Every structure is written in C-alpha cells, then in structure tokens.
Amino acid sequence: MVRPVIELINRYDAGKFPKGESYIILSSNENPYPPAEDVLKAIERSIKKVTNRYPDPEYPELKRAIAEYLEVDVNEIFLGNGISDCIYNICNALLDTLDKVTIPMPSYTMYAMYSIVRDASINYRIYPYYKIDIEDFIESVRNSKLVFLCSPNNPTGNAIPIKRIKEIVESVRGYVALDEAYVEFSDASAIKLTDTYENLIVMRTFSKFFGLAGLRIGYGICKDERVVSALEKIRLPFCINYIGAIAGVEAIKCLDYYKKIRDIIVKERERVYRELSKFEEIEVFPSKANFLLVKSENLRLAEKLEKRKILVRDVTGLMGLSGEHVRITIGKPEENNALLNALEEILS
Known part of the structure; x- marks a missing residue:
C-alpha cells in the first residue's frame, strides 16, 4: 500500500x-x-569517460572548488542532485513524525512537499509578497524543528535582510534551511553567518548563476559536523553525474x-x-x-x-x-x- x-x-x-x-x-x-567556453570544452572531454566510469563518490575536487569559491571549510559542504535534492535530504535527516516545520509563504512548494512526506506538522505563515513580519515570525518559529527561508525568494524576488536572517536563526531552537539559489543576482549572502550559527544550513546551486541547470548540481554549507555527516551519508552515493562534477569545477574557474x-x-x-x-x-x-x-x-x-x-x-x-x-x-x-x-x- x-x-x-x-x-x-x-x-x-x-x-x-x-x-x-x-x-x-x-x-x-x-x-x-x-556556459563559459572552457566549461563546454571540459564537458566535451569528460564525455569519453561518462558511460563506463563512476565519478568519485566523495567529489573532492568539486568540494574544494566550492570551498574556495565561498571561503568555507571543505568539511562544511554537502552535495545534492540540485537544491531540490538537498531539501529532500535535509527533511529526511532532521524530521521525525509531527516535528514542526515553519514555512513563510508564498515560496517554493518543495519545502512543504518533502516535509509532508516525513509526516511533519507544517506551520504556514502567510505574508503577502513574502514581506515577513519579523516579530510575528520569530514568535511563531521558536519551537520549530526546521524553518525554511528563501532569499531572494521564489516567486516574489525580494530578499530577507541579513540582519533579519540572523535574528530568525538566533530565535529557532531547531535548524534554519536558507535557500540561496538566486543569491548571486543579489547583493548579499548569509554564508558568513554559518561561521557563528551551527543551526544555519545554506543551500546553493549551479543551475542559475552558473547556467548548468541541466546537470543538476546542488550543495549546501553548515557548521554542524553532525548535520553535514548525516546529509552526506544519506544522499545517493553518485548524486552528481561525472559530467556535472567536472563542469562545476571548471565553472568556478570561469567566475x-x-x-x-x-x-x-x-x-x-x-x-x-x-x-x-x-x-x-x-x-x-x-x-x-x-x-x-x-x-x-x-x-x-x-x-x-x-x-x-x-x-x-x-x-x-x-x-x-x-x-x-x-x-x-x-x-x-x-x-x-x-x-x-x-x-x-x-x-x-
């Protein structure tokens, strides 16, 4: 059944x-x-090996490239088959039945979908056009096991000020998963907050800014070693294909x-x-x-x-x-x- x-x-x-x-x-x-010309050339070279060889399941080159790009420790990085896969894995790693998940709306529907699959209790907070009332939101998230934020937000396009993200993270007893899929088109990222707050998980992608949507390369940053270890443990062992792993490394070289x-x-x-x-x-x-x-x-x-x-x-x-x-x-x-x-x- x-x-x-x-x-x-x-x-x-x-x-x-x-x-x-x-x-x-x-x-x-x-x-x-x-994509950049060097990325296309790297993809062409990788095709010779893609059919009969697995990629390295630890993706060391890709993680090192991401770590250098974001100026973070390589051990703070986890991977996924796009951000959607990262969301799915975060829900699987963190949520038990009836755990409270808070999601401000309107936003990306995958947050709710994967939380519901885990039988979580969804706390929707409706803020027209994602103009979050911080005082109201902070009051509503205190007992949440997981809070999803998106900045810049899809589909409204507005961003949450870093100061406000910090206040939310400080107020939550559980974890905050921040989706920064579009952050390279804005002027502020919350990546540096992960240095201070172990309960902040920031997700990124190669689909938008780097133009590699068809290769499905997602990743995230978290200071909590237990969370990173769990997310790396439960993801598919070859979640990013051989071509994607090569292209991601080359794309960062072409900033x-x-x-x-x-x-x-x-x-x-x-x-x-x-x-x-x-x-x-x-x-x-x-x-x-x-x-x-x-x-x-x-x-x-x-x-x-x-x-x-x-x-x-x-x-x-x-x-x-x-x-x-x-x-x-x-x-x-x-x-x-x-x-x-x-x-x-x-x-x-």
Whole structure:
C-alpha cells in the first residue's frame, strides 16, 4: 500500500516544456546564456569517460572548488542532485513524525512537499509578497524543528535582510534551511553567518548563476559536523553525474565570465522592470533575482503570451498570492524586447 500521506500531496508542477525551438522560454528562471567556453570544452572531454566510469563518490575536487569559491571549510559542504535534492535530504535527516516545520509563504512548494512526506506538522505563515513580519515570525518559529527561508525568494524576488536572517536563526531552537539559489543576482549572502550559527544550513546551486541547470548540481554549507555527516551519508552515493562534477569545477574557474553575464542579466532585469511599470493594467514587483513577479487582473497573461510563443510561469493560486500572477524570467535583450512588444499588443 502507498502511504496515505503520498495520496494527499500534489505532484510538483515544473511548468510547460514545449518541443521545438520556436518558443521564447521565460518560465523556469534559467540563465539564458551558454556556459563559459572552457566549461563546454571540459564537458566535451569528460564525455569519453561518462558511460563506463563512476565519478568519485566523495567529489573532492568539486568540494574544494566550492570551498574556495565561498571561503568555507571543505568539511562544511554537502552535495545534492540540485537544491531540490538537498531539501529532500535535509527533511529526511532532521524530521521525525509531527516535528514542526515553519514555512513563510508564498515560496517554493518543495519545502512543504518533502516535509509532508516525513509526516511533519507544517506551520504556514502567510505574508503577502513574502514581506515577513519579523516579530510575528520569530514568535511563531521558536519551537520549530526546521524553518525554511528563501532569499531572494521564489516567486516574489525580494530578499530577507541579513540582519533579519540572523535574528530568525538566533530565535529557532531547531535548524534554519536558507535557500540561496538566486543569491548571486543579489547583493548579499548569509554564508558568513554559518561561521557563528551551527543551526544555519545554506543551500546553493549551479543551475542559475552558473547556467548548468541541466546537470543538476546542488550543495549546501553548515557548521554542524553532525548535520553535514548525516546529509552526506544519506544522499545517493553518485548524486552528481561525472559530467556535472567536472563542469562545476571548471565553472568556478570561469567566475569572471559568469560575473559579466550576471551584470547583463541584472541590467536587463532593471530595464524590464521599468518598462513593465509603465503598463497601468499590471503591477510589477522589484526583484533581487533573475526574474520578476507580475500581478494582473483576469488578463490570462500566461495563456495569451503562450499563443505568441512566449512562455512565462503562471503562479496564480500559490498560497500568499491573491489574484492572477505570472513570474517572468529575465532573458536575453532580444527575448525581453519580444516579451515587452507582446505585452504592448495584449494590454492595448
């Protein structure tokens, strides 16, 4: 028999993946630019070994590269098959039946899904557009075994000030799992707080800033050796494929390239925000990520844009969002121009 709790959860909706190259895809928060040339060359070289050899299950080169990138101890690093896998493993390692998990909403639905699979007790805290009332939130999390935070948050794009993250971590008796998937597009990371707080777990990915979404490379940082040991123990032994492990190391060597790409994306984000703000029929929210959240009133924007071969993510109905909302990934300038032209046509 399938466990009853599995019947209660919905399958994760990853959005639409159309076949063919005629669509402009602004729906999955992917980096629209290709990896650095040296990363592509490293991938090509690794293909010769990928079919018949396992990667080193400890991934020493990848961990050393991450440690150097973030200026942390290599023993503080754990790995996963993307951040979603890290979330899954954190829930498996830390949660027993009916443990309290606090999740501010609207945010990434995987936090709740994997907590529910562990039969945890979910404490949803609704803050419109993820504008967290810190005093209220701190009062609600004191007895939590696990608290999930996302900064910059998906899908709202706003970030939690480091000072506030510190206050939350200090107030929780259990652990705080902070998702920083989009942090390289912002101006502040809480990584340094792990030096002081052993109950803080910070998760990162190679999918966004480094543009390696298809290779599924996730990782995290925690000062608590017991937690890191547990997460490394229960993850799949070869959770990152051979190509991904090679590409991740090479990507960190190419930081200058990725920072230039990041600067282009951030500049485009601000330009698109300004242009969208000119439309009276919609409301666009400031963002520290590589996407923008847009509110409209019964305009069916996702549907109308799809008819024009442009995909955005419909997040209408997400807990904490009232009314119709779409999330728009920042693409290349020409893709963003096509989006703006399409909206001009739709909204006129």
